[in-house]
Amino acid sequence: MIRTALLVAGKDLRIERRSRVLLWQVLPFGVMALVLSGLALGPNHAGNSSAGPGLFYLVMLLVALLMINRSQVIEGSSGTRTSIATLGLDPAGVFLGKALALALELWLTGVVVLAGSVLLLHTALVGSAEALPSVLVILAALAAAGTLYGALSGGGQGPATLLPVLSFPAFAPLLIAGERSYSDALHGGALWQWWVISLVALVVYLAIGILLYGVLEDS
Amino acid sequence: MIKQLSQRLLGPVTLVLLALTFWLGLWVTPPDRVQGNLVRLLYVHPAIAWVALYVSFGTSVIASSLYLWRRTRSVVMDRVASCAMEVSAVFLALTLITGSIWGRPTWGVWWAWDARLTSTAILLVFALGYLALRRANDDPELRARRSAVFAIIAAINVPIDHFSVDWWHTLHQGATVFTENGNFLVHGSMLWTLFLSLFAFTLLFFWLLRARYRLEVQRDARYAASLDEALAQRRREGVH
Amino acid sequence: MSSSSRVVELRDAVVLVDGFPLLSGVTLELESGSLNVVTGANGAGKTSLLRLLGGLVALSSGSGVVSGVDLTTGDRRELRRRVGWLGHEGSFYDDLTATENLTFAAKALGRPLDEIGRVLERVGLSSRTKTPAKRLSAGQRRRLGLAWLLLRRPETWLLDEPYATLDDEGRTFFDELIGDVVKSGASVIVSAHDPLRSSALLPRTITLAGGRVVGDHS
């Protein structure tokens, strides 16, 4: 399973490097969304609002949706699906591989958007640095859940509009845990409750993915 | 014989019990010292919430997991799961509505970010997501598999949602922590009416589930008939 | 190889996708190590039959055993690993180059990586190893799929209308290749509009219409 996972992750990242969708489309989108949210807050609030953490995770949620869709689209074309099916890869391995690749991409974008929120929204640098571990765990949970929901909503051929409807209720607790631990980190020390929520969510989605990804995959 | 009897009696018994609950709830039981007649919602809201969160959602999740398990996989399980989820969507919406009606006079607002209200709302979005997923797939087998997986994910999210919303709502930086004593003292006739309402609404759920299930059976029968027709027509293609 | 000498045993196989019966009751037995050609008009169910034999689509009703895997109770993933598929939609990942695609597939099934250069050259893609698959022409993409089959060397070859866009030189290349494959002991099932031109191969020809077998002469 692990070997397949690494193989699939390597493939996804290589496709990303070659097609540069992340670098030239998703990253700019992330930063632009942050700028827009700053504008939305209005001039006097943008600089010193306590909404920094909330906006960060809202932007990361939108970025995650784009990436989940992208992660499924590359598998989507019928020629690809048929030929990959004849490789008979272990579905759990495929799930872990794709989730891992998605997590790495989300981490990269997350760091960039985090830096953006420190620069643009003046959220405290030290606090944001302290919040980084919790950000990484939440983004990993988003990647695991996202890969699962990507397959659920049609795996690349289904309508892209289905993904948000299905995934938002599941992303809600991750958003809450993320925002709370980030803003607590700004005031010094996150409460352990948020670590419980994010770690449990991560483990749960990885477990469900390993168990049930195969059910979703073979059409 | 018992099966037919219970089948035929389910509807009437449910109606009688519901009527009894409303009669007791509205006239016989006394008003509350603080809330006056508003407390009569006590005989509706908890019962609907109980059915929505545990009975209907539970039925759907159990049926879905049975569907996923190879040995108990059958069309019946898929139908029960989808019908139960549809009914639970209705009950979840009713829970929110009756909850807001009750909350309005006490909180002064229709919607307060109360922990229970918010996690019920998240569950309602899950149920609607489930129905959207079922509409998005028209291949019966694929649809059944995907909605079963989604129901399992929704079930496991219930505790996650509950606690994340609960802590989000009540947590402060360095809040004092002690267990809440949720003793539920209801007096005399109010208590009996409450239990009656729980029972009556649970029966209502099964009655609605059965009605919806029968509709689904007919729909599947029509679908199967269209399949046979398509099969026959396809075979004729090969003959000329 | 499966104990019985038959690679395919189907009984009233029906395949339904989105409510449409692609196969409406196929009963068929094919010997292993043989060459079989499936012909029939467009939409007769040729591709669906091949996909069923490759474990790429589920059996809606009826029963069947292919390369020792039961289509209803068996593990279709196991069956998919035992077949080689060549479709006309190009294969693997559009964003990866020919070499990267073959490396990925080879690692997935434990095939030697050093043979990749040779198989690409054998199918005439040695000058295109670095270009992403999406920039290859349809014919070249099909040859990439063929290169993978040469590297994979499956027990059963499922070729979906390989002759469709080939010129004369390509046709002779394919006839010759199929001859080698059958000689080496693999079973080959080809779908084509018209029966094979060259008689040297003496294929068994199965004609489909309306999703069923209507003709079968070897």
Added chain:
Amino acid sequence: MPDTEDTFDLTPVAAPPTKRRGRWRTIGVLAVLVLAVLALLSQGLLHSLNYFETIDQAMNSRAQLGTETFRLEGVVKPHTIDRTSRGASFWMTGGDKKIFVDATGSPPQLFQANIPVVVEGHFTSETSDKFVATQILVKHTATYIAKYPNRVKAPNGTVR
């Protein structure tokens, strides 16, 4: 097309078998899943947090609370309700202490003397016992006591 000379060995090669440890892996992963949910439940149930602070709690953790927003619970002192255009101000008692509450926004319908309420807001300063509230919630106790006085008053319950 390539040269016709064929040096290729095409004898079929069996695919590596799919490892059949599915059963153990499924049980293992299921165990991890159940453990994770149980961990969440145990953490959650053990520390189910209070929805509000009683006046006693608030008073003896004043330093910690400072002027931070939190929810305060107490009983409305009769004859102290002063309904202003902006909202209402009243005294709230809890145990032997009392706090003056100045609330903005229309109080809920059931707001009256002698009933338990929860107010959301903050103290005006570390020491003052003046509380500025943004919302008043009537706390209908979990005990539903019939209107007739002959019923025994239950101990102080919490919000339903």
